[in-house]
Amino acid sequence: MFIQDTTPDTSAYMVAGYAIFFVLLILYLISFLIRTRNLNRDLTTLENMKVQSQVATGDSSEFKPAGNTRHAVKRKAARPKGNKSNQVKKKVIKKK
C-alpha cells in the first residue's frame, strides 16, 4: 500500500515554478528599466535647474553636466554673459 509504483504527475507544479520564475525575473528587469529611465529624467531636470540658477545669479563657475546623458542644455548656456569682455580686459591689463 505504501510502495509507490508509478511516477506521480507533478508537471503542473513544474510549469508553475518556471512560469513564476520568469515572471519575477521580468518584473525585476522592468522595475530596473523604469527606475533607470526615471533617474535619467531627474538628472536632466536637475542639471537644467542648476544651469538656470547659475545663469540667474551670474555665477561664473562652469557647471559640468555628466558625460553621456541626453541633456537639453548645452554647456555654453551655463556661461554668464560678458565672459569674453572680461578676458579681453585681463589681457589689456597684462600688456600694461
Add this chain to the structure above:
Amino acid sequence: MQAKSKTLKILDIVSVLLLAVAVYLALVYAPEELQMGQVQRVFYFHVATAWTALLGFVAAGATGIIYLVSKDSKWDIIEVSAVEISLVFFFITIVLGSIWARPIWNTWWTWDPRLTTAAVTELIYVAYFMLRQGIEDPDRRARFGAVYTIVGSISAPITFFAIRLFRTIHPVVIGNSDPGSLGAFDMTSKMLVAFMFALFTFSVIFVDLFWNRIRMGKLASRVEQLKLSNMQ
C-alpha cells in the same frame, strides 16, 4: 548615465544565452526523477538562485566592513546593489521551494528550520531597505546600512547550515540528508550536469545584474547630490 561598456553588453547577451541553455538542460536534458516526477526539475533553479543569493548577502556584509573602514560611498552603492539582487534571487528561491513542497510535502509552507531561517533572512533584508528609506542624510544612511548588513550577513550561513545542524525535513543535496527528510534523491550524471550548469549560469547572471545595478546606483547618487546642492 554613461554608455554601457562593451564588456557589459557582451555579458548581458552571454547571460541570456546561458539562461536559455540552463532552461534546456533542466527541462529537457536532465532525466525525470521517478519518485517526485517533473516537479523535481524546479530544484535546479531553486538551489542555484539560493546559492547566489546567500553569497550576495555575505558579499554585502563584506562591503559593509570595507565601507566602514574606507568611508568611500562607492562601497555603499556596491553593498545596496548586492543586497537588492540577492533579495530578488532569494525571493525566487523561496517561491520555487514552496511550489516544490506542495506535491512532495503536501503543504506550501511549514515552519521547518531551513524554511524559517530563509524567511527570517529575507525579512531582514526587506527591513534593510525600509531602514535606508527612513534616513535622509546619505552618510548616516550608508553607515547604518553598513552596520546592518554586517549583522544581517550572519543570517546567510545560518540559513545555509540549518539543514546540516538541525533536524529538518528539507533534503540536503550535497552530503547526507537527515533520515526524516522528504524529497531527497541521488543525482544521475545528467542531473549533475544540469545542476552545475545552473549554478554557473546564475553566478554569471548575478554578476551581470550586479554590474548593471552598480551603474544605476552611481546615477542615483549623482541625482541625490544634485538635489541636495539645488536645495542649498
